[in-house]
Amino acid sequence: MDTVTDPALPWEALRNTEDPIPWPALRQFSQALAMTPALLPKLRELLEQGLQDPYEEGRFICLYVPAIIAMAAPGLPEPARKQAAEFFLDHLASFNADDGGDDDDESDSVTDVLSDVFVAACGTLGPQVVLPAVLERMPVNYKPLDFSISLWRLTRLAGETMNLPLRQQVVDFCTKALHAAQDGRVQADNVNMAAWTLAHMKHQASLPLLKDLAEQTGSEEFQEAAACLAGQSTDDHLHPWEEPVKDWFTEYFDVVQARYLPPAGEQLDADSEEEPDDDRDDEAASIVAERRANELARRFDDSPVAKTLPKAMYEHAGFAAYCLLTYAWDYEGCGPEQLSEPVLREVLLEVFPRKISAEADFFKCVVPISQAFLSWLEEEGILPVGKRLAQVIAGWGPEITTRAADPNRWGMAKGFTMLAKSRGVDTSDQHAVSRFALEQSLAQIASYKKKSLPEASDTPPAPGAGSKPFVNATPKTGRNDPCPCGSGKKYKKCCGR
Numbered sequence: 001m002d003t004v005t006d007p008a009l010p011w012e013a014l015r016n017t018e019d020p021i022p023w024p025a026l027r028q029f030s031q032a033l034a035m036t037p038a039l040l041p042k043l044r045e046l047l048e049q050g051l052q053d054p055y056e057e058g059r060f061i062c063l064y065v066p067a068i069i070a071m072a073a074p075g076l077p078e079p080a081r082k083q084a085a086e087f088f089l090d091h092l093a094s095f096n097a098d099d100g101g102d103d104d105d106e107s108d109s110v111t112d113v114l115s116d117v118f119v120a121a122c123g124t125l126g127p128q129v130v131l132p133a134v135l136e137r138m139p140v141n142y143k144p145l146d147f148s149i150s151l152w153r154l155t156r157l158a159g160e161t162m163n164l165p166l167r168q169q170v171v172d173f174c175t176k177a178l179h180a181a182q183d184g185r186v187q188a189d190n191v192n193m194a195a196w197t198l199a200h201m202k203h204q205a206s207l208p209l210l211k212d213l214a215e216q217t218g219s220e221e222f223q224e225a226a227a228c229l230a231g232q233s234t235d236d237h238l239h240p241w242e243e244p245v246k247d248w249f250t251e252y253f254d255v256v257q258a259r260y261l262p263p264a265g266e267q268l269d270a271d272s273e274e275e276p277d278d279d280r281d282d283e284a285a286s287i288v289a290e291r292r293a294n295e296l297a298r299r300f301d302d303s304p305v306a307k308t309l310p311k312a313m314y315e316h317a318g319f320a321a322y323c324l325l326t327y328a329w330d331y332e333g334c335g336p337e338q339l340s341e342p343v344l345r346e347v348l349l350e351v352f353p354r355k356i357s358a359e360a361d362f363f364k365c366v367v368p369i370s371q372a373f374l375s376w377l378e379e380e381g382i383l384p385v386g387k388r389l390a391q392v393i394a395g396w397g398p399e400i401t402t403r404a405a406d407p408n409r410w411g412m413a414k415g416f417t418m419l420a421k422s423r424g425v426d427t428s429d430q431h432a433v434s435r436f437a438l439e440q441s442l443a444q445i446a447s448y449k450k451k452s453l454p455e456a457s458d459t460p461p462a463p464g465a466g467s468k469p470f471v472n473a474t475p476k477t478g479r480n481d482p483c484p485c486g487s488g489k490k491y492k493k494c495c496g497r
Contacts (some may be wrong), residue, residue, distance in 0.1 A: 014046065015298075017060050017291070021253055023246070029068045034075030043068060044087055051091065059256055062114055066121035067249045070241075073124040082129040088122040089133050092150045113252050116240065119150050120248050123241025127157035131166055135173055141186070152193035156239060159200040167201065174198050178209055181217075188217045195225035204229065289335065293325035296336060296382075305376045313365045320362075320369040327351045336382050339374070341392050348396060353403035354410060357417035363404040367397040 009032060013025035033039045043065050050061035069076075069084050076084070092115060122130055134154045158170035174194035181188040195213065198206040207229050214222035227233045240248040300306050301318035309317060327347045328334045334343050352366060371390035378386030403409050410418065425436045 014061055014064050017257070019257075021250065022064075026064060026068055027071065030071035033068060033072040037076060037080035040069075040080055040083060044084075047087075059110055059114075060253075063117055063249065063253055063256060066117050067245055070121040070124040070245045070249075073121075073126070076125075078129060081125040082133075085122055085125045085130045085133050088118045088125075089130075089137055089151075092118055110256055113255050115150055117249075117252050119153055120240035120245075120252075123154060123157060123239060124245070127161040127166065128163065130154055130157055131161070131170060135169055138173065149193070152197065153239070155194075155197045156200045157241075158197065159202070170197065171201065171203055171206070175206065175209065178206075178213060182209070182213055188213065188219055188222070192219060192221035192225070195222050196228075199225045199229040202229065286329070289329040290326060292336070293322050293329070296325060296377075297322035299380075300373055300376050303376055305372050305379070309369065309372060312361070313369055316362055316365050317369050317372070320366055321373045323352065323356065324348070324370060324373065327355070336377060339377075339383055339386075339389065341389065344370075344389060344393055348393065348400055349403065353400060353406070355414055356404070357414045357421075358404075360401055360405060363401045364397065366400050367393055 010022070010025040010028060013022040016022045016025075029039075029043070033043070046061055047065040050059065050065070066088070073081060073084075131154070134151050134157075138151050139148050155170055155174065158167050161167060174197050177186070177191040177194040178198075180186045181191050195206075195210050198210065207226065210222055210226035210229060213219070214226050224233065297318045300321045306314060306317045324347060325336055328336075328339060328343055331351055332343045332346060334340075348366060348370065352363070356362070370393060374383065374386040374390040374393075376386070377383035383389075407415065407418070420436050423436065
């Protein structure tokens with residue numbers, strides 16, 4: 001049987017997000033990969049999906065796949081190792097992208113871990129395939145980007161090869177970078193890792209250059225690298241690819257898991273009406289709620305209950321269930337066990353039409369899917385009144401569809417997305433969406449400039465003239481939405497405290 005499609009491989013284990021790490025499954029995959037390198041594209045596809053997935057499950061896949069490749073590396077033929085190296089290096093650049101402007105460091109910390117994991121896995125593929133690809137990608141301006149830092153780290157693989165031409169290429173590149181710093185063409189701090197690469201290679205001919213830079217810049221990095229090359233100190237630090245995969249992988253897994261899971265014994269208190277006093281506790285609760293919503297939606301999507309839905313509805317089942325749970329938490333602070341008629345009215349009749357940028361066909365499916373999901377929650381022992389609530393919402397479908405089609409009920413993000421769709425913009429193409437947003441902004445600026453200001457009147461308006469009673473027409477703000485005050489913070493961290 002073809003290993004690539006062999007159902008005996010434990011694909012489900014790659015969804016694991018909790019201890020223990022599924023080492024038997026990872027070893028089984030690595031053995032299969034070493035025997036059949038044609039498995040690599042499938043693993044690569046999973047990894048790419050994980051990089052696009054905003055939920056925690058995808059993040060763990062992004063750990064598992066590099067670990068599998070790293071464990072299989074010694075048995076992989078050179079073409080497969082080269083293909084994997086090219087993939088890792090191409091994706092290291094993407095980790096420098098903005099995380100979407102969130103106000104905490106969750107995305108940044110996980111991205112740092114993924115970058116380290118990719119570097120570690122790439123290093124196991126060996127200098128012969130990695131170094132040429134690294135040198136091709138090194139930025140000639142030596143700017144201190146995360147991408148170039150990852151590349152500099154991988155240049156130290158040159159110390160592990162006896163390929164003299166390849167070693168010389170690395171020496172030439174590092175020397176060129178250091179001369180640029182010596183001449184003041186680049187900042188010395190941007191290229192100090194070149195000094196450490198030469199020291200790691202024990203390239204004695206570079207010692208005078210390192211000493212000159214140490215004296216010229218006063219940099220401790222250059223001083224320590226020169227001392228190491230001169231034999232006055234030792235660099236005992238092991239690079240991750242020099243350690244057993246299990247050692248470095250376990251460390252990174254623990255970091256990512258700590259970001260997505262609550263401390264041991266901590267439970268999510270969805271009944272509490274008060275916001276946590278500490279931002280970290282609040283963020284941890286939101287992370288747990290989102291993680292649970294994602295897990296329950298996935299389980300529902302795989303259940304016989306969901307699969308009995310018509311095909312057109314089943315395609316939306318997991319997404320609709322996830323949105324129901326996520327919005328119930330974001331807007332009502334309500335977990336799946338506490339769903340009630342008032343919560344469902346808020347979520348299905350108010351939030352869904354306002355926030356979800358979908359066509360009418362989706363909203364026609366919302367009630368049948370929600371009914372099936374609520375019944376499933378009761379069958380799973382999660383929501384005791386699930387089937388009763390399913391009956392309560394039975395007649396809501398037409399009103400949901402009507403509200404979802406009413407532009408006056410749309411939130412700002414949905415309004416923009418629906419406008420883009422109406423203008424023929426492919427909203428799945430981020431570049432196309434960005435271009436459309438720029439065009440809209442320029443059009444608004446131009447329209448504003450054409451308007452003339454009204455002439456000032458010498459006569460003050462009569463008391464009360466033109467005044468209107470204040471009506472709060474602002475839609476209810478979710479705890480994770482941007483604060484309406486314009487601070488740029490989440491509502492729960494600003495006016496929603």
